[in-house]
Amino acid sequence: MKNILVTGGAGFIGSNFINYILEKNPDYNIVNIDKLTYAGNLENLIPSQDKKNYKFIHGDITNSDLINYLFEKYELEYVINFAAESHVDRSILSSKEFVTTNVSGTNTLLDVARKFNVKKFIQISTDEVYGSLGKEGFFTEDTPLSPNSPYSSSKASADMLAIANYHTYGLPVVITRCSNNYGPYQFPEKLIPLMIINALHDKELPVYGDGKNVRDWIYVTDHCRAIELVFEKGENGGVYNIGTSTEMENIEIVKLILDYLKKSESLIEYVQDRLGHDRRYAIDSSKIKTTLGWSPKNSFEDAIIKTIDWYINNKDWWNRIISGEYMEYYQKLYNN
Numbered sequence: 511m512k513n514i515l516v517t518g519g520a521g522f523i524g525s526n527f528i529n530y531i532l533e534k535n536p537d538y539n540i541v542n543i544d545k546l547t548y549a550g551n552l553e554n555l556i557p558s559q560d561k562k563n564y565k566f567i568h569g570d571i572t573n574s575d576l577i578n579y580l581f582e583k584y585e586l587e588y589v590i591n592f593a594a595e596s597h598v599d600r601s602i603l604s605s606k607e608f609v610t611t612n613v614s615g616t617n618t619l620l621d622v623a624r625k626f627n628v629k630k631f632i633q634i635s636t637d638e639v640y641g642s643l644g645k646e647g648f649f650t651e652d653t654p655l656s657p658n659s660p661y662s663s664s665k666a667s668a669d670m671l672a673i674a675n676y677h678t679y680g681l682p683v684v685i686t687r688c689s690n691n692y693g694p695y696q697f698p699e700k701l702i703p704l705m706i707i708n709a710l711h712d713k714e715l716p717v718y719g720d721g722k723n724v725r726d727w728i729y730v731t732d733h734c735r736a737i738e739l740v741f742e743k744g745e746n747g748g749v750y751n752i753g754t755s756t757e758m759e760n761i762e763i764v765k766l767i768l769d770y771l772k773k774s775e776s777l778i779e780y781v782q783d784r785l786g787h788d789r790r791y792a793i794d795s796s797k798i799k800t801t802l803g804w805s806p807k808n809s810f811e812d813a814i815i816k817t818i819d820w821y822i823n824n825k826d827w828w829n830r831i832i833s834g835e836y837m838e839y840y841q842k843l844y845n846n
């Protein structure tokens with residue numbers, strides 16, 4: 511049995527990862543610590559919640575005493591750190607929580623992990639730490655970090671602390687940097703679920719700037735499979751980029767969603783651009799493909815339809831979300 515501390519496992523990617531890994535690996539013991547911020551939702555974990563090798567802890571990764579206690583009590587040997595404030599627009603409104611959780615929280619986890627001699631510490635990072643690309647080129651693992659938003663700056667800081675722990679103390683850290691994910695349980699503030707839900711309500715779809723910013727999209731399960739491989743075989747001190755070379759302009763995705771839902775393009779509303787909006791992200795993932803044998807299994811064409819259908823079939827899930835705090839935030843963002 512492997513005793514693994516997963517952080518932020520009630521969020522979008524963390525919950526998909528836990529559901530995926532426990533289905534596949536009955537010999538993993540998962541302890542999931544999550545603060546249950548606005549983005550955390552225990553409903554995402556219904557497929558795992560009754561498993562004997564799954565335990566949920568409501569807590570904060572900045573709480574050093576709690577993390578120490580969990581390491582002792584559950585004899586933890588591995589950490590996979592998903593916990594983060596993850597939305598760029600929120601980081602533009604206020605960066606405080608981003609520094610607290612993403613930087614200080616990661617530092618706390620690294621300190622405790624070192625004390626307990628963990629066998630592997632996976633830091634779930636993002637391609638956004640590399641900054642923005644022009645029309646040409648790709649991010650490789652050697653691209654210098656050049657984050658532009660408070661969110662990506664906080665993630666880059668966490669990466670540097672993780673690397674410092676490897677170089678200074680020999681902590682077996684591995685970093686993954688993935689591109690934009692989509693799929694079930696994504697909080698409806700991110701582009702794809704927001705546009706699906708607005709379209710279903712015949713509400714305007716707010717497209718920032720000219721709508722031609724480019725992201726490299728990956729279906730969440732393909733990301734989970736990549737993390738699994740990095741966890742099992744990743745080289746300590748290494749960085750692994752994860753992406754599918756599915757570059758899409760935002761406006762293409764919005765039109766595709768409208769087309770599938772048989773809604774009019776007149777719902778599209780071009781709104782003021784995001785401050786400091788990164789133009790293009792594109793990932794070179796040849797390292798994880800050649801060294802760990804990873805490749806994505808889902809094509810964008812199929813997985814985006816699967817995702818839209820999931821939101822159509824899970825209205826209760828997102829109705830509960832959008833009737834609460836999220837709406838206040840949404841109104842604040844667009845009334846500013």
Ligand code: NAD
Nearest residue numbers: 518520521522523545546547549550570571593594596691
């Ligand atoms: P999310 O916002 O959906 O989930 C984050 C989770 O972390 C939530 O459950 C939240 O309650 C929890 N959390 C926040 N602060 C915490 C704290 N102090 N202590 C404990 N738990 C806390 O985010 P996501 O989209 O699932 O992203 C997960 C990770 O993957 C993040 O580290 C993010 O930077 C990274 N990432 C995301 C994407 C993407 O497209 N969503 C792409 C690449 C990397």
Ligand code: TYD
Nearest residue numbers: 598690699700701702704716717718723760
């Ligand atoms: P987002 O899902 O917030 O991910 P990230 O900023 O981390 O890449 O946004 C994806 C792209 O969609 C980004 O270029 C901003 C754009 N966008 C909109 O045009 N309108 C929106 O309402 C949102 C949330 C995003």
